[in-house]
Structures are given as structure tokens and as C-alpha cells.
Amino acid sequence: MGIEGPSGSVTKGRRRVSEVDPVGAGDGPGTVETPGSVVEVRTSASASLIPTIRAVASDLAARADFDLDAISDLRMAVDEACATLVDVAAPGSSLRCTFDVREELIRVHAEVDTGDAATPVSTDTFGWRVLQTLADEVELEANGSGTVGIRLHKRADAAPR
Amino acid sequence: MHVLVVDGEVDTLTAPTLGEALGALLEQEPTDAVAAVDLDGVGFLASSGLAVLIRAAHRAEAQGRALHLLGGSRAVTRPLEVTGSDRLFTLLPGLDELLGRVHGDRSTGRVRRPD
Structure with a gap:
């Protein structure tokens, strides 16, 4: 296996530092997600990839200035939703x-x-009850059309428990 | 005193391993010794992980003792608080507090302090 030298194709010294968002409201570099940003993550329906998805959830919440408890709740809720779905995936x-x-x-x-x-x-499980507690709203979508989905909302300020 | 030190992320993949380790912890003789789980190195705790901890707490209770949980990171305390399952455990910040509570002093001679 070869190792790319300094003149290899990995980097040519050109790096995109930042792009000006024409509709941005002057947010600093830390706040990439302007309201309405959509991120989609598609993985194999495998439990081993859920850590990647919950890391994305956690990152988005942190960048959207969620408080620390809300970030923790969203990460756990997304993990729970994905684990539930992976269990029934084809x-x-x-x-x-x-x-x-x-x-x-x-x-x-x-x-x-x-x-x-x-x-x-099954929504008669400990995991589903935890999910309901963590998310501000959660809904199971099972209409018998060959797909099952879970929708949830999480607000930026977690209710104190 | 028996202390189980847990490190990493406890989710649907790793919870069974934690369940086995908790089973082994609570089987160690004598079964009336102080039992504790050090969760300071845990960066994520899913409901599957909570479930095995809760099962272990019930088992410890049946043995007539409490299950102590050590460590105060948010990744651990938040799931416990949100689900109300913190009431099932004796929560302490760390091993020093456990030793202080058990021996009434700060001796660390009997248990190696985890890094």
C-alpha cells in the first residue's frame, strides 16, 4: 500500500475556509445551522451505525445552542428511536x-x-416510555406500507426534571 | 467491597456485556458486601443500559443491599433523572465518597482507585 507524498493528491494547499451565506443573518462561524437547515443521514439499518447518527444529533443540537440537558435528551431520544427501528428493519x-x-x-x-x-x-416497552419522556413530542408512523417511521421534536431548552 | 468499573458507551450493542458484568458483580461472595458501579468513564447511557442497571438494582435489593452508582457525568445522571430511576440507586460522586461512607474515613487501601 503506497503512502501519498507531500505532492500527492490528498491536498494541494487549497482549502475552503468559509462560504458567505447570502441569506445568513450574520451568524458567527460556530452557528452553521440557520433556522430551517435540513440534514439527512442514511446508513445501513445496523445497530453498529447508531453511534454515528446520535453523534450527528448531538452535534446539530450543540450548534443550535441547545442547553446541555436538551442535547443529552436529544442524543438519547435519537438513539432510542433508531434502535427501535433497526430492530424491525428488513x-x-x-x-x-x-x-x-x-x-x-x-x-x-x-x-x-x-x-x-x-x-x-411495540410501544409497550421501557424504551418507548423513555423516548416519550425525552422528546417533547413523539409519534410512531406504521401504516402497513412497508415502512415504519418515528417522528420526534425536541426543544432547545429542556424542561427541568 | 466490590466495584465494577465501566468505560465507554452503553447502548443496545454493549448493554448485554454490562448486564453480564453486573450479574458477576452481584454473585461475588459475600453477597452482602457493598456493591458499586463506577460509571465515571461512561460517555453515553441508552435506555437499554438503564434497563440492565435497573435489573441489577432490583437484584441487589433482593439481596438486602443497595447498588451504588459512582460518577457524576451528565451522560449518566441525566438519563437516570429523566426516567426517575435515580431513586433505585445510591448515587455518589466517586470512590472517595463511597469509601468515606462505608468506612467513615478516606482510606483507599482496599480498592485500587481507577484512573
Whole structure:
């Protein structure tokens, strides 16, 4: 296996430092997500990839100035939603997770294909109760069309427990 | 005194391993010794991880003792508080506080302090 030298193709010294957002409201470099930003993450429907998705959730919440408890809650809620869906996903299918970052709110939609032999998602579980507690709103979408989804909202300021 | 030191992220993949380790912790003789789980190195705790901790707390209770949880990081305390399961455990900041509580002094001679 070769190692690229300094003149290799990895870097040519040109680096995009920043791009001016024409509709940006003068936010600093730390606040990339202006209200309405959408991030979609698609992975194999495998539990081993959920850490990546919850890391994205955590990062988006931190950049959107969520308080520390709300960041923790969102990370855990997204983990729970994804773990629930991966459990019922068809073999070899993908997990699609969309984050809609608004002002003071992140909306999350996670979805998997279940195939024909769909195992219903049970909401009578400890995990689902935890999910309901963590998210400000949570909704299961199971309409028998071969996909199952979970929608949840999390506000930037976590309610004190 | 028996202390289980846990490190890393406890989620649906790793919770079974924690469950086994907790089982081993609570089987160690004598089963009335002080039992503690040091969670200071835990960066994430999912509901699956909470579930195995809660099961262990019930088992410890059946043995007539408390399960002590050590460590105060938000990744651990927030899930416990949000779910109200913090009431099932004796929560302490760290090993020093546990030793202080058990021996009434700050002796660290019997348990190696985790890094």
C-alpha cells in the first residue's frame, strides 16, 4: 500500500475556509445551522451505525445552542428511536434519519423499510416510555406500507426534571 | 467491597456485556458486601443500559443491599433523572465518597482507585 507524498493528491494547499451565506443573518462561524437547515443521514439499518447518527444529533443540537440537558435528551431520544427501528428493519435495508433544525427546535424523522414480514413496533416497552419522556413530542408512523417511521421534536431548552 | 468499573458507551450493542458484568458483580461472595458501579468513564447511557442497571438494582435489593452508582457525568445522571430511576440507586460522586461512607474515613487501601 503506497503512502501519498507531500505532492500527492490528498491536498494541494487549497482549502475552503468559509462560504458567505447570502441569506445568513450574520451568524458567527460556530452557528452553521440557520433556522430551517435540513440534514439527512442514511446508513445501513445496523445497530453498529447508531453511534454515528446520535453523534450527528448531538452535534446539530450543540450548534443550535441547545442547553446541555436538551442535547443529552436529544442524543438519547435519537438513539432510542433508531434502535427501535433497526430492530424491525428488513435485512440489508437502510435507516434514513432526517434532522430539520429550526430556531429553538429540532424535528427528527427516522424511517426504515420493514419488508413483507413486518414485526410491529411495540410501544409497550421501557424504551418507548423513555423516548416519550425525552422528546417533547413523539409519534410512531406504521401504516402497513412497508415502512415504519418515528417522528420526534425536541426543544432547545429542556424542561427541568 | 466490590466495584465494577465501566468505560465507554452503553447502548443496545454493549448493554448485554454490562448486564453480564453486573450479574458477576452481584454473585461475588459475600453477597452482602457493598456493591458499586463506577460509571465515571461512561460517555453515553441508552435506555437499554438503564434497563440492565435497573435489573441489577432490583437484584441487589433482593439481596438486602443497595447498588451504588459512582460518577457524576451528565451522560449518566441525566438519563437516570429523566426516567426517575435515580431513586433505585445510591448515587455518589466517586470512590472517595463511597469509601468515606462505608468506612467513615478516606482510606483507599482496599480498592485500587481507577484512573
